[in-house]
Amino acid sequence: MPYEVSIHKCDSYDDPKVSKAIEASLAPLGGLESVVKATDRVLIKLNLLSAKPPEAAVTTHPAIVRATIKLVQELGATPVVGDSPGGGSTLASYKTLLEKTGIRQVVEDTGCELVRFDDATLQVASDKAKTFKNLTLAKAITEADVIIGLPKLKTHSLTYYTGAVKLHYGYIPGVSKVEYHLHTAQDINLFADLLLDLHVTFPPALTIMDAIVGMEGDGPSNGNPRKIGLLLASKSCTALDYVAVTIAGFDPMSVPTVKMAQERGIGPARLEDIELFGEQVEPLIMRDFEKPSTAPTRVPQFLLNSFKRVFAVKPVVNASKCIRCAECFRDCPPKAITFTKAAGPKIDYGKCIRCYCCQELCPEGAITVSSTPMMRRLIKRMPGT
Numbered sequence: 001m002p003y004e005v006s007i008h009k010c011d012s013y014d015d016p017k018v019s020k021a022i023e024a025s026l027a028p029l030g031g032l033e034s035v036v037k038a039t040d041r042v043l044i045k046l047n048l049l050s051a052k053p054p055e056a057a058v059t060t061h062p063a064i065v066r067a068t069i070k071l072v073q074e075l076g077a078t079p080v081v082g083d084s085p086g087g088g089s090t091l092a093s094y095k096t097l098l099e100k101t102g103i104r105q106v107v108e109d110t111g112c113e114l115v116r117f118d119d120a121t122l123q124v125a126s127d128k129a130k131t132f133k134n135l136t137l138a139k140a141i142t143e144a145d146v147i148i149g150l151p152k153l154k155t156h157s158l159t160y161y162t163g164a165v166k167l168h169y170g171y172i173p174g175v176s177k178v179e180y181h182l183h184t185a186q187d188i189n190l191f192a193d194l195l196l197d198l199h200v201t202f203p204p205a206l207t208i209m210d211a212i213v214g215m216e217g218d219g220p221s222n223g224n225p226r227k228i229g230l231l232l233a234s235k236s237c238t239a240l241d242y243v244a245v246t247i248a249g250f251d252p253m254s255v256p257t258v259k260m261a262q263e264r265g266i267g268p269a270r271l272e273d274i275e276l277f278g279e280q281v282e283p284l285i286m287r288d289f290e291k292p293s294t295a296p297t298r299v300p301q302f303l304l305n306s307f308k309r310v311f312a313v314k315p316v317v318n319a320s321k322c323i324r325c326a327e328c329f330r331d332c333p334p335k336a337i338t339f340t341k342a343a344g345p346k347i348d349y350g351k352c353i354r355c356y357c358c359q360e361l362c363p364e365g366a367i368t369v370s371s372t373p374m375m376r377r378l379i380k381r382m383p384g385t
Contacts, residue, residue: 003239003268004029007279010212011229013054013063018231022067022208025233028277035205035235036146038076043115043144044068045204047152047167048083050221050361051097057215057225060150062102064210064231068150069110081107082140084117086221087331087361089174091116115140118173129197130264131190136176141202149204149237153211153228153244155219157356157369158185159192160295162220163244164207164237165257168198181333185355192256196264199237207240208233214248216290222365226289230279238267239274246271246281249289293369294356314352314370315359317345321366328358328367 006028010021026032036042046065052058065081072079085097094116098104107114117138124135124142141147149167156162172180184191209232217223230247234240238261245255253259261267268274271281294313317328322344329339336351337358347358359367 003234003236003274004277005232005234005236005239005243005274006277007243007281007284008231008233009229009279010231013061013212015063015066018063018212019067019070021231022064022071022233025208025231025278026206029206029233029235032071032206033075035148036072036075036077040077040145041143042072042077042079042146042148043140044072044079044081045147045149045167045170046081046083046103047150047162047170048085048097048101048103050086050363051093051100052221053100054102055213055225057152057154057213058221059101060152060210061212062106064150064208064212065103066106066110068148068208069106069112072148073110073112077146078113079110080113080115080140080144082115082117082138083170084138084173084177085170086177086357087174087327089116089118094118117141117170118175121173121176124201126197126201128200131193132197135171135198135201136173136179137171137202138173141171146206147202147204149207151207151209153209153214153232153248155216155223155248155290155292155295157218157220157292157294157359158188158354159195159256160292161241161245161248161250161255161257163209164204164234164240165195165199165261167207167237168195168202171198171202178331178333181355181357182353185333185353188256189260192260195257196261196266200266204237206233206235207237209240209244211244211247216248218292218294218359218369221360222362222368223292224290226286228286230284242268242271243274243276243281247284247286249286250291254295313354314349315347315354315356315367316370317347318366318368319344321364323364323366325363327361327363331357331361333357
C-alpha cells in the first residue's frame with residue numbers, strides 16, 4: 001500500500017467545521033466507506049491519557065470523536081469508543097475521566113457503545129511482531145472488525161513525540177503497562193519496537209489526527225497547548241507520524257518510532273516517499289515548536305543515553321505545586337518513589353528508570369523533567385543541534 005497522507009486546515013472545534021474538515025481529509029483516501037462496511041464493529045481508539053478538560057490539549061477533543069462516530073453511524077456500522085488511560089484505572093476513575101474530557105456527553109448524545117479496555121484482557125501471540133511476540137492486550141481490540149485511531153499531536157518526554165504509533169500503547173491494559181515500562185523504559189529503541197509490534201499486530205484501518213490544538217514542551221500531559229489548525233488523516237500510521245513530526249519541526253529520524261519504522265521497512269524514509277493530499281508540508285512547518293527537554297535534535301542516541309546517565313536527566317518534584325495526591329507513588333513502575341502525606345513524594349534516582357510516568361500522570365504538573373546546566377551546555381555545543 002502506498003504511503004498517503006491527507007492534510008486539511010481546520011481552525012476551531014466547532015462541530016460543523018470539524019465534520020467538514022474530516023470528510024474533506026478522508027475524500028482523497030477513498031472516504032470512510034473504503035475501510036468500513038455496514039456490518040462492521042468499529043473500534044474508535046481515543047487518546048484518553050488523563051482526566052483533563054478538552055482545552056488542556058491532553059486528550060482527543062470530543063468534537064473529533066463526535067464527528068467520527070456520526071460518520072461511522074451513517075454507514076450503518078456500529079461504533080465503539082474506548083481506551084486504557086495512563087496509570088491505575090478503576091471504574092470510578094474511568095467515569096470521572098470520561099466526564100472531564102467531554103467524552104461521556106458525546107457517548108450519550110450519539111448513543112455510541114463505550115468500552116473500558118481494562119475490563120477484559122487477553123494474551124495474544126503475534127506472528128507479525130519483531131520482538132514482542134506475546135502481548136497482553138485489551139479484549140476490545142481483538143473483537144473489532146475495524147480500528148480507527150484518533151491520536152493527538154503532542155510531545156512526549158520519553159518518546160519525544162506521541163501520535164499515531166504511540167497511540168497503540170493504549171492497547172495494553174493499565175496494570176500491564178507497568179511491566180512493559182520496567183522492561184523497556186531504559187532502552188528507547190526497545191520501547192519503540194514494542195509500539196511498532198503493537199502497530200503491526202492490530203493496525204488501524206484509518207487514523208485521523210487531532211492537530212487543531214496540539215501540545216508542545218514537556219508533554220504529553222503537562223506541556224503547553226499549541227494552536228496548529230490542522231487535521232491529518234492516513235491509512236498508514238507511520239506515514240502520518242512522519243508528516244506530523246516534520247510539521248512540528250523535528251528531524252523525523254530523531255523520533256524513535258519514525259526512525260525504527262523506516263529501519264523495519266514499514267515506514268517512509270523521506271517526505272518524498274509520501275503522496276500528500278490537501279495542504280503541502282513545507283509552509284506548515286513550525287520552526288519555533290517547543291520540543292520536550294529530553295529530546296535534543298540530531299544527537300546520536302548512544303551519546304544521548306550516556307549523557308542521561310552521567311548528567312542526570314531526571315524527573316523533579318515541585319513541592320509548591322504538589323497536592324500530595326500520591327498518584328506518582330502509585331503509578332511508578334520501578335517503585336522508585338516513596339510517599340508520606342507530610343513530606344510528599346521523594347524520588348530514589350538509583351531506582352528511577354527515566355520512564356517519566358510520574359511526570360506524565362501528575363494531575364497538577366508538579367513533576368517536571370530536568371537536566372543539569374552542564375548537560376544543557378554540552379548538548380548545545382554538539383554539532384547539528
